[in-house]
Amino acid sequence: MKILTASQIKSCDITTIEQGISSINLMEKASGCCGRWIEEHFNVTDKFLIFCGTGNNGGDGFAIARMLYEKGFDVEVYIDQENLNFSNDAEINFRKIKQIGGIGIHDFNDFLNINREKTVIIDALFGYGLNRKLSGKNKTVVEKLNSIKVVKVSVDIPSGLYADKLPDGDSVVIKADFTLTFQLYKRSFFHPETGKFCGKITVLDIDLDKEFIENAETDYFVIDEDLIKNNYRPREDFSHKGTFGKSILVGGSYGKIGAVLMTALSALRTGSGLTFTMAPDCGCQIIQSQIPEAMFIGCGDKYVERIEIQEKAVYGIGPGLGKDKKTQNALFGFLKYYDEPVVLDADALNILAQKNWLDLIPKNSVITPHPLEFERLFGKTNDSFERIELAKTKARELDIFIVLKDHHTAVITPDQKVFYNITGNSGMAKGGSGDALTGILTSLISQKYDIENACIFAVWLHGKAGDFAAEKFSKEAMLPTDLIHEIGEVFKYLVS
């Protein structure tokens, strides 16, 4: 799914209106979608306090208030009574609720304390039209709302957030539990500094002009299930182990053998035809007894001391590798003569950063840094938006794919497209999760997924397996090995 900027969304709204629906009816449709979602998720005994701004986001709020009232909900509306300079459609909907009479209309300042347990705040202060940080009464009311512990639902965007950039450092933003956004995800939902305000996000289809969206130019995309289902290739019947490639996972060092073991196990669980671990001899017994399906190639005593080049194989290098001098030489020796795409992770990246060997990375390779590894490779950035821009520059410069790991991992391609992943959860924030991703990626590339599709599929699959593991064991208790065992459930889900 595409991600558009605030100004593109505005143009999309205008185009949709030009195509035949009036703007007031579009607002009715958008508010209707929110109203139905609210009805499905809350009880008629709950009390709704709806905070409305003067723009069309506020207009949505007034319309939602009317719809909930008509369904029998207890609704109060809060506005800034010193600023009644409403947009046309907000004005129409404001008048409608005034006519109804049964809905209390109050000033932000009259909002003192919540005196009922089951209260729900609806935030319809600002949407994508925000053009400066919140100040005055808007700021005060958001600070007050943030200080009380009740469920908050933001309409379109948590008020105070921009759709596509960071707010100023000291901005106030509503901290929502739920965000009901129209038609498309917004970029700010996926960045750590801004995404933390959104809570659980639901995208509501309000039928904006499909042709406009199709033709809109953007570098930014969300990895949704449609993309994955198009991408996934079920296993052919007439096939043999050679059909599904040869994955060689290089890593492990004394005390970190588990890392390469988990990488190999993930490669197997993702369907690799032939799977090898290339690891120090001290890991032989443990790997061979834990994963009999994987073959073992010894390449040192306690550390990887050489990386043998084999034909028709895809290499995933880094998990548990360590940075021993002999390992550094082994990596240098390998990359100097190898020019097929490889997957590089963890200490392989740390060595490349430390030695400034980035030019050795073969074209079309995939690197999978977490933010700190990224910083070691490419330097500091001020925020995660800048980090993505730097990743785009580096992906193009080096002609590589960058899988920038985070809560919403981003796949950045050499032609500067950015795909945000929406599967995964904080249960994966445990040593070993990244090793699993390296195995999944290597396996998909060895099965001849093109590299872009392999990256997209791998991060989605990895996160989805993490979500299944969290469902079964909880975020706290799930282990990276549980995630690896859930990979099978994800493939079953894809064909169901």
Ligand SMILES: NC(=O)C1=CN([C@@H]2O[C@H](COP(=O)(O)OP(=O)(O)OC[C@H]3O[C@@H](n4cnc5c(N)ncnc54)[C@H](O)[C@@H]3O)[C@@H](O)[C@H]2O)[C@@H](O)CC1
């Ligand atoms: N027809 C449409 O265009 C539709 C718009 N929709 C809703 O409309 C929203 C966008 O509406 P608008 O473009 O009116 O924008 P907003 O409702 O976000 O508010 C913009 C208004 O607030 C002012 N403003 C911006 N930042 C401010 C600040 N910090 N302090 C005080 N005032 C500030 C602006 O000057 C403008 O008057 C969407 O997010 C969505 O909720 C939906 O109803 C779907 C259809």
Ligand SMILES: Nc1ncnc2c1ncn2[C@@H]1O[C@H](COP(=O)(O)OP(=O)(O)O)[C@@H](O)[C@H]1O
């Ligand atoms: N809070 C989180 N939400 C979603 N995914 C997460 C979270 N924390 C970690 N992950 C995922 O787990 C993996 C961790 O990788 P990494 O930091 O390299 O750790 P490791 O030490 O396991 O190699 C990444 O794929 C990352 O996206």
Ligand SMILES: [K+]
């Ligand atoms: K809002």
